[in-house]
Amino acid sequence: MKKLVLAAITLLYLSGCATSSHFNRAAMEGISTEPGQPKEYARADSVKEIDALKPQAELPLRLYVPQPANDNPWSQEEIEEIESWKPxxxxxGLVSELFVAPESSRRNCYQYDNCQLEEQRMEAARFQADAWLAFDINSSEEEYANSLSILNITLVGMWVVPAHHTSSDVRLEGSLVDVRNGYLYAFARAFGKASQTRPFMYSERYETRRLARLNALKNFGERLRQETSGSAASTL
Structure with a gap:
C-alpha cells in the first residue's frame, strides 16, 4: 500500500530538452480502493504529518486553476490556452471539469508571508474542486541597444530603426495538489523564451516577457497532453 501511495507522486518535467517519466494514471486510479470511504480534511505542518497523508481525490477530478500567486493575472490568451487542456x-478520464479562477478571487497574500498555497486551497474549496494546479513563475529579462541606436537622435531612427533588443526567459512550475489535505499528486516544469528587436519607441520588455510566459504555458500544456495521452493508452 505504501508503494502505491508513493507512486502517486509522479514527477513530470516539462521542458523541451528534458526527459520525463510518464503520468502515472494507474496510481491515481488506485486511490479509490475503498468506495464510499469518508474523505479526510487535514492540514499537515510537520514532516511526520506530511508523510502520513493519503490521497483523497477520485478520478475524474474537478480541477481548479488559480490566478498566479507571485505574478500578473492570466491574460486572455493564457486563459484560452489553459482551457484548451480540458478536452x-x-x-x-482525468478531469470532469477544469475552470480558471476569476481575477477577483485573488487575495492580498504576499510571497514573503508564505500563505499562497493555503489561500489557493481555500479558493479551490469554494469552487468545490478536488484538486488545484498551483503555479510558480520566475523570469529573467535582458535589454540592450545595438550599434544602430546612434540613429535614435533622429525621429526616423526612434520610430523606424530596429536598434533595441529585449529578451525574456520564463520558468513555470506547476504542482497538482489535493484540496482536502494538501497531498502532492504531481509536479511539472516548463520553460519559455521570447526576444524582439524593435525601434526605440516600440521596445517593450514587458511585452517580451508576456510572450515568453505564454510560450512556457503552451510548452506546459503540450507536454501535459503527451504525458496524459500516453498514460491513457498504456491502460487500454
Whole structure:
C-alpha cells in the first residue's frame, strides 16, 4: 500500500530538452480502493504529518486553476490556452471539469508571508474542486541597444530603426495538489523564451516577457497532453 501511495507522486518535467517519466494514471486510479470511504480534511505542518497523508481525490477530478500567486493575472490568451487542456484531459478520464479562477478571487497574500498555497486551497474549496494546479513563475529579462541606436537622435531612427533588443526567459512550475489535505499528486516544469528587436519607441520588455510566459504555458500544456495521452493508452 505504501508503494502505491508513493507512486502517486509522479514527477513530470516539462521542458523541451528534458526527459520525463510518464503520468502515472494507474496510481491515481488506485486511490479509490475503498468506495464510499469518508474523505479526510487535514492540514499537515510537520514532516511526520506530511508523510502520513493519503490521497483523497477520485478520478475524474474537478480541477481548479488559480490566478498566479507571485505574478500578473492570466491574460486572455493564457486563459484560452489553459482551457484548451480540458478536452484531452476529459477524454483521458482525468478531469470532469477544469475552470480558471476569476481575477477577483485573488487575495492580498504576499510571497514573503508564505500563505499562497493555503489561500489557493481555500479558493479551490469554494469552487468545490478536488484538486488545484498551483503555479510558480520566475523570469529573467535582458535589454540592450545595438550599434544602430546612434540613429535614435533622429525621429526616423526612434520610430523606424530596429536598434533595441529585449529578451525574456520564463520558468513555470506547476504542482497538482489535493484540496482536502494538501497531498502532492504531481509536479511539472516548463520553460519559455521570447526576444524582439524593435525601434526605440516600440521596445517593450514587458511585452517580451508576456510572450515568453505564454510560450512556457503552451510548452506546459503540450507536454501535459503527451504525458496524459500516453498514460491513457498504456491502460487500454
Amino acid at each position: 484531452f484531459l476529459k477524454q483521458n
